[in-house]
Amino acid sequence: MALHEAPPLTLVVTRRETLCDDIVAFELRLPDGAELPAFEAGAHIDLHLPAADDAPGAIPRRRSYSLCNPPGERGRYLIAVQREATGRGGSAWLHAHLQAGDRIGVSAPRNLFALRPAPRHLLLAGGIGLTPLLAMAEVLWAAGQHFELHICVRSAQRLPFARRLLEAPWSGCVQVHADDADPALDLAALLAQQGADTLAYCCGPAGFMAAVQRAADDAGWPAERVVVEHFAAPPPPAAAAVEPGHFELDWAPTGQRLSVGPTDSVARVLLAAGIELPISCEQGICGQCCLQVVAGEADHRDLVYGTHEHDVERRFTPCCSRAHSPRLSLAPLGWAAPGWTAPG
Numbered sequence: 261m262a263l264h265e266a267p268p269l270t271l272v273v274t275r276r277e278t279l280c281d282d283i284v285a286f287e288l289r290l291p292d293g294a295e296l297p298a299f300e301a302g303a304h305i306d307l308h309l310p311a312a313d314d315a316p317g318a319i320p321r322r323r324s325y326s327l328c329n330p331p332g333e334r335g336r337y338l339i340a341v342q343r344e345a346t347g348r349g350g351s352a353w354l355h356a357h358l359q360a361g362d363r364i365g366v367s368a369p370r371n372l373f374a375l376r377p378a379p380r381h382l383l384l385a386g387g388i389g390l391t392p393l394l395a396m397a398e399v400l401w402a403a404g405q406h407f408e409l410h411i412c413v414r415s416a417q418r419l420p421f422a423r424r425l426l427e428a429p430w431s432g433c434v435q436v437h438a439d440d441a442d443p444a445l446d447l448a449a450l451l452a453q454q455g456a457d458t459l460a461y462c463c464g465p466a467g468f469m470a471a472v473q474r475a476a477d478d479a480g481w482p483a484e485r486v487v488v489e490h491f492a493a494p495p496p497p498a499a500a501a502v503e504p505g506h507f508e509l510d511w512a513p514t515g516q517r518l519s520v521g522p523t524d525s526v527a528r529v530l531l532a533a534g535i536e537l538p539i540s541c542e543q544g545i546c547g548q549c550c551l552q553v554v555a556g557e558a559d560h561r562d563l564v565y566g567t568h569e570h571d572v573e574r575r576f577t578p579c580c581s582r583a584h585s586p587r588l589s590l591a592p593l594g595w596a597a598p599g600w601t602a603p604g
């Protein structure tokens with residue numbers, strides 16, 4: 261059974277630009293130059309890449325990248341891709357193969373990192389995590405809202421969009437912290453200076469995100485004042501690394517009964533059974549694969565949903581999550597069998 265998803269747009273690469281070490285920007289437009297679907301600050305698009313190998317059944321890859329041009333621009337999408345030496349190959353493929361003039365499938369923008377109403381905004385970027393915060397800075401500046409943008413990079417040579425940051429009308433709101441030239445950003449002091457009406461937005465590598473979260477916890481900030489976007493899942497804690505073992509999986513719409521082994525991904529088991537499922541990050545950070553729990557107790561391992569989405573909306577990310585119960589029944593979001601009522 262296929263889950264509904266709009267087919268990807270076919271866009272053309274109208275510009276490719278090396279921004280700094282290992283980071284390339286791609287500008288994407290419709291071939292006829294028409295308007296693209298609108299997006300908000302913080303949104304990302306999925307690029308559809310070929311499968312990693314030619315093996316039968318190999319699944320094409322999707323990779324998410326934040327849009328970093330001003331959201332008012334309707335004619336283009338701008339993304340920046342950092343080549344990850346230890347990644348899963350998507351960024352390396354883009355660096356090696358995607359050139360100006362090439363076409364590529366792109367899913368419409370989705371936003372899991374939206375700006376929220378607040379008098380003051382503190383934007384905290386670690387390296388390439390700058391990209392969604394650039395779009396936020398554009399929107400906040402245009403709206404006359406107060407914000408600060410702090411960017412931590414290993415060296416000035418690794419600062420993406422250096423010229424744009426320098427020339428933007430909001431460049432006075434930007435502070436760059438380069439490890440090899442500046443004193444390290446004192447996150448504790450920075451957060452302590454903020455009023456209770458400030459919201460922080462944080463995007464960057466796992467270590468940077470953890471440092472911000474620690475500083476916010478130490479400063480007594482409530483969790484809802486720190487909005488985060490992960491682009492890689494942190495390593496699981498040692499306790500979670502122990503797989504709970506085998507469980508039975510029911511696909512509620514058809515009654516198919518499947519088996520999930522200790523090291524299997526639920527998403528891969530569903531795909532192997534012919535159940536179409538959009539997957540992208542396969543790390544529980546994009547929400548693309550989201551299903552709903554019909555019955556059973558889920559072991560949620562994603563970073564994208566909170567308690568309400570897990571416990572009330574019964575959302576489940578099969579790319580990374582598992583089951584605490586011996587049997588788990590799943591269905592597409594919004595699916596309802598005759599006479600079935602969602603718990604909660």
Ligand code: FES
Nearest residue numbers: 540542544547579
């Ligand atoms: S594929 Fe990204 S959360 Fe599952």
